[in-house]
Amino acid sequence: MAAAAFERRVLRRAAEHHYLRVRLELPDGGARPNAAQFKQLVVTALRELHGEVGAALPVDVLTYEEKSLSAILRVISSGLVKLWSALTLLGFYQNRRCAFRVLQVKPYISVSTCVIWQQ
Amino acid sequence: MHTQPLRGRCPIRAEVAQSPQGPRAPSGHRRWTGHRRQRPPRPRRRHSGSGCAAGAGGRDLTARPLPGPPRRVWQLPVGGGGGRGGGGGGGVRRAGSGMQPAQLGRAPRHLLVCERGHARHPRSRHAAHVRDHAYSCRVSFLIPECGLLPEVLKSTIADIGDYYLVRSLPIHELVAHEFIDAFVKKGSCYALTYKTKIDQDNTAALLPNGKLILSVDKDTYEELGLQGRPSRYSGKKVMRYIITIDLTDAGFHPESKKHNRVLWALKEKKPLEFDFLMAWYNTGAEGSTLMSYFSKHQIQALRPKITFSTLRDLPCPVLQSNDLQGKPEESCSTEELFEWLGAVLNQVSLDNKSSSFLSTYCCPEPNTVVEKAFLCTITGFIIPEKIIQLLEQLCCYFGEPKLAYWLTLTVHGFADSPVSWRESEHGFHKGGENLYNFVIFRNLDYWLQMAVGAHDDCPP
Numbered sequence: 001m002a003a004a005a006f007e008r009r010v011l012r013r014a015a016e017h018h019y020l021r022v023r024l025e026l027p028d029g030g031a032r033p034n035a036a037q038f039k040q041l042v043v044t045a046l047r048e049l050h051g052e053v054g055a056a057l058p059v060d061v062l063t064y065e066e067k068s069l070s071a072i073l074r075v076i077s078s079g080l081v082k083l084w085s086a087l088t089l090l091g092f093y094q095n096r097r098c099a100f101r102v103l104q105v106k107p108y109i110s111v112s113t114c115v116i117w118q119q
Numbered sequence: 120m121h122t123q124p125l126r127g128r129c130p131i132r133a134e135v136a137q138s139p140q141g142p143r144a145p146s147g148h149r150r151w152t153g154h155r156r157q158r159p160p161r162p163r164r165r166h167s168g169s170g171c172a173a174g175a176g177g178r179d180l181t182a183r184p185l186p187g188p189p190r191r192v193w194q195l196p197v198g199g200g201g202g203r204g205g206g207g208g209g210g211v212r213r214a215g216s217g218m219q220p221a222q223l224g225r226a227p228r229h230l231l232v233c234e235r236g237h238a239r240h241p242r243s244r245h246a247a248h249v250r251d252h253a254y255s256c257r258v259s260f261l262i263p264e265c266g267l268l269p270e271v272l273k274s275t276i277a278d279i280g281d282y283y284l285v286r287s288l289p290i291h292e293l294v295a296h297e298f299i300d301a302f303v304k305k306g307s308c309y310a311l312t313y314k315t316k317i318d319q320d321n322t323a324a325l326l327p328n329g330k331l332i333l334s335v336d337k338d339t340y341e342e343l344g345l346q347g348r349p350s351r352y353s354g355k356k357v358m359r360y361i362i363t364i365d366l367t368d369a370g371f372h373p374e375s376k377k378h379n380r381v382l383w384a385l386k387e388k389k390p391l392e393f394d395f396l397m398a399w400y401n402t403g404a405e406g407s408t409l410m411s412y413f414s415k416h417q418i419q420a421l422r423p424k425i426t427f428s429t430l431r432d433l434p435c436p437v438l439q440s441n442d443l444q445g446k447p448e449e450s451c452s453t454e455e456l457f458e459w460l461g462a463v464l465n466q467v468s469l470d471n472k473s474s475s476f477l478s479t480y481c482c483p484e485p486n487t488v489v490e491k492a493f494l495c496t497i498t499g500f501i502i503p504e505k506i507i508q509l510l511e512q513l514c515c516y517f518g519e520p521k522l523a524y525w526l527t528l529t530v531h532g533f534a535d536s537p538v539s540w541r542e543s544e545h546g547f548h549k550g551g552e553n554l555y556n557f558v559i560f561r562n563l564d565y566w567l568q569m570a571v572g573a574h575d576d577c578p579p
Contacts, residue, residue: 109461
């Protein structure tokens with residue numbers, strides 16, 4: 001058998017994107033936003049805190065569950081702090097009180113163990 | 120050779136004394152130089168002898184830069200409510216410190232280790248890496264161009280084994296010599312506290328090499344009175360300590376002082392009780408089982424949850440086994456594959472357009488669309504021995520000609536485990552990720568990606 005090559009690379013802070021698992025809390029029990037409205041809410045939060053430049057930050061809503069109002073967001077690594085701070089300071093959705101709960105922030109989109117251990 | 124000791128010599132004063140203006144008098148004083156002879160500036164000497172702080176290299180330590188102006192830190196509302204399952208109140212994790220404006224664009228440190236080798240090479244380390252990662256909560260494998268569970272894997276999946284959940288188990292039971300002789304010394308025994316948060320609660324873990332790891336907060340550490348070390352990720356004010364007890368140590372026999380001290384601390388001084396997930400892999404030795412040993416406690420046997428699904432029309436990246444970095448227009452890199460695989464496991468849509476409002480994520484280029492792909496997910500407390508068996512059978516899958524060029528095996532570790540690989544300390548920080556992924560090619564070359572977060576050492 002020919003000698004197989006072995007190679008090892010260690011990448012530090014190399015992830016281009018970060019992934020946030022978030023949940024929107026709407027305690028009043030009214031109509032739930034759909035995926036597009038959810039994305040618009042995220043853009044609004046960025047605009048309120050960081051202005052038009054912040055609102056232009058490319059954020060992807062990878063998954064969205066309307067029933068639990070939880071989503072996985074993808075943002076470039078340099079925009080993580082802006083997005084997270086904007087979500088934290090958002091307080092209203094269509095004049096209804098709301099809050100974003102950031103459950104996990106990861107550089108790799110792996111499965112959340114919060115989801116796994118719901119037994 | 121130096122003529123005066125460097126110790127106690129202030130480099131700032133030395134530099135000021137040598138300046139053309141000479142030493143300046145402090146404000147409010149008038150320096151009287153009437154009778155003082157004017158001495159020429161003292162020349163700087165190069166120190167090269169032993170016993171000198173400059174050492175043998177002959178470096179001039181007087182030429183140190185002056186300290187800069189104090190750095191001002193602005194407190195930004197970063198991650199204010201960030202926690203898991205509801206934030207606020209007592210469930211809030213420790214918030215991040217204030218950030219300088221320059222750090223707004225900086226993400227937490229994370230590592231991705233990518234290795235390439237051949238599974239049948241005698242010195243291949245793929246099995247060693249799996250064995251070093253003790254606690255796994257989810258194992259998934261994806262086989263392109265396959266619609267059903269392959270025959271070679273059926274027996275391995277069926278024989279995945281049970282694990283046990285023991286409620287309210289006092290931790291001194293794991294230090295008892297009956298337990299050590301029955302389980303720790305015969306085979307590999309794994310135990311991990313269940314539903315404890317690594318950065319808020321006390322956590323314990325038993326490794327298969329017989330080491331009991333306790334990750335406790337400051338108050339518990341001081342009450343226990345056992346020797347430990349501060350957590351590496353605890354910050355300036357140490358709030359977490361790690362205690363390691365080697366149960367298989369020769370000096371830990373029943374009559375030894377060490378054993379008596381540990382037993383007294385865990386049983387009488389500060390009794391600790393946890394819910395434990397346990398599993399035992401015995402090497403054929405007969406004896407009692409965990410179920411019979413802990414029959415006096417609330418113990419239940421659980422079977423890992425196994426789900427199968429077939430994905431249709433899945434775009435898969437094109438890979439070349441001998442090129443980790445990929446080539447434009449020819450193959451994808453290991454990072455792109457890792458990201459794509461995470462998207463597949465989370466059921467993320469891969470056919471978005473660049474003009475889409477919701478998401479622009481799509482499969483990396485170049486890619487091919489496969490008609491079907493088989494995805495199996497096993498969720499539970501899975502031990503490394505079973506993962507190694509699964510990996511071997513996945514290598515045997517390519518023993519016959521197959522359409523697929525590669526397949527993947529992804530293993531997720533517990534986010535709240537006190538250790539990640541071997542005995543390296545693991546912390547949650549913002550995600551607690553410690554996972555690894557194998558890509559096995561047709562020719563049995565493999566890629567291995569190991570990912571850890573900010574509060575982790577580099578995987579071995």
